[in-house]
Amino acid sequence: MSHALGIIEYTMESERHGRFLARARPEWGQNLDSTVLHQQQKQIREALNHLHDPAFLRKSPLAAAFGVSARFDTPVAIRSILVSAIEALQPQPEEPPGSRAWEVFQSLYYRYVEQFSQDEVANQMGISLRQLRRLQQSALEALTYHLAEQFHLQPNSPLEASPEPPATAAAPHGEDELDWLKTSPPEETTDLSESLPAAVELLRPLARQRSVSIEMVLEEHLPHIVAHPAAVRQALLNVLTVAVLNAPPGADAPVRIVASLARDQVQIRCEWKSPAPVQQSNAEDQQKLQFAQRLVELCSGKMQVTTAGRVSKAQFTFSALGQRQVLVIDDNAQALQLLQRYAAGTRYRVVGAQSAPEALALLRSVVFEVIVVDVMMPGTDGWTVLANLRQSPSTAAIPIIVCTVLPQRELALSLGADDFMQKPVSRQLFLDALDRQLASHPLPS
Known part of the structure; x- marks a missing residue:
């Protein structure tokens, strides 16, 4: 992730308001007119508020300003640029937590x-809505300054839409056609x-033409x-098409497709007889x-194609939704709801206590694979909970993550925690921590 803190300097305008201003390099600070700045900010704010509205983004003046108006996936490109720009504002790790x-x-x-909604952001950051609006x-x-620097926008004129280039503009490379999938909601x-039945039905006319049966x-x-439906559908269609085109005719050699659950993963196997190894097709x-394979990888899945004798096989592996149980112990109901929301649509299912x-x-009553513990709780605090979990034979081997506002990583790890997260916690940080624990504490065979 790139960092813009070397470009954008943060200063205090006044102690009374504690207003946090962003200044770009000196030449920008001197040349950027306040009216122009306001217009640029308005257009960026509107795009952010319609980040998942393709019709709005396609008409936005930002399309021309960012140089993506000729692309067929203009809305996806604008969304990706804005998200990357926000991520570029992330401070360096040495910046103190809670700093401006x-x-x-x-x-x-x-x-x-x-x-998040405005209420959820304010709650996550522990500030009022009024403070949040000023901060935003x-x-x-x-x-705005970061984007102006990145795209060399003219400092003395607002972002204006330029004429659309002709429809004959060069088409993007094949990888660009998958940009929508890279930025799809997780x-x-x-x-x-x-x-799966829908994909098979689409292939049946071709299979009949080739006298190939499908089971x-x-x-x-x-x-x-956990994968985008359109990506799964097209990946299946591509593999099934290869199978149908290479399988011999006749009911005694069908293309066979099997889907089954293996622990927390779903496997899809497509097998067919072929005159030569599939690698030689x-x-x-x-x-x-x-x-x-690229579609599957973008969905965080795996695909492997092999040939043994005259039988070729393509196997897909995807994470199953909500199959890994995670216990979160936190007295704050909103904090529990936030982590449950983070886990939505993933292989994890968060249960709160x-x-x-x-x-x-x-x-x-439930077998949990990871436990997340808050520290600041009434009654029994998180340190006591951690000690009890480590001393009990039934929970001693379960990985435990301490999640608290307190900067106590060393203490948590010394008391037996496997990992530590300091609040506020982003979705990616939470899921990465869970992934690390499952990778280092695999289920027994």
Whole structure:
């Protein structure tokens, strides 16, 4: 992630208001007219407020200003540029937590990248709505200067839409066609009980032309997979097309597709007989398979193609939705709801407990793979909870993450915690911490 703090300097305008201003390099600070700045900020704010509205973004003056008006995926490109610009405002790790620089970054990140409501952002940051609005105004100013620096926008004129280039503009490379998937909401999931039969039905006319039969086996009650439906559908179609085109005719050699659950993952296997290893197929088939693999990778899945004898096999592996149980112990109901929202649409299912006795009752009835513990709780605090969990034979081996506003990483780790997160915690930080624990504490075979 790039950092803009070397470009954008943060200064205090006055002690009384504590107003946090963003200044770009000296020449920008001297040349940028306040009326122009206001107009630029307005256009950027409007785009941020419509970040997932393709129709609005396509008509935005930012399309021409950012040089993406010729692209077929203009809304996706604008969204990606704005999100990257916000991420560029993230302070360096050595910046003290709770500093004004972190507040400016978080006020934009939570609101527009994480898509929190204003109330949720204020609660997460522990400030009033009035304070948040003032903070976001300063943050928007910093963001405007950063974008002006990045795209060499004229300091003496507002962002204006330039004439659309002709429709014959050069088409983007194949990878650009997947930009929409790179910026898709992480909560996207796919129901294979619907998408797999639909993909097979699309292939049946081609299969009939080739006199190839298709058999499909779906395990009952499969969970949704954490992947975009359109990406899964196209990846399946690409692989099935290669299978149908290379399988011999006749009912005795069908293309067979099987979907099943293996622990927290869903596997989809497509098998067919072929006269030669699939790796030796023609260039067009290879392109289909490569594109399918890229689609799967962008959904954080895996795809492997092999040939054994005369049987070729393509296997997809995706994370199953909500199959990894995570216990979060925190007396703050809103904090619990926030982490549950973070886990929505992922392989994790967050179960909340607001006290030590409630957590103990849940641990007797549910098998959890990770436990997240707050420290500042009434009654039994998090340090006591951590000690009890480590001393109990039934929970001693479960990885524990301490999550608190207190800067006590060393203490937490010395008392037996496996990881530490200091609040406020972003969605990515939370999920990365869970991923690390599952990677270092795999389930027994």
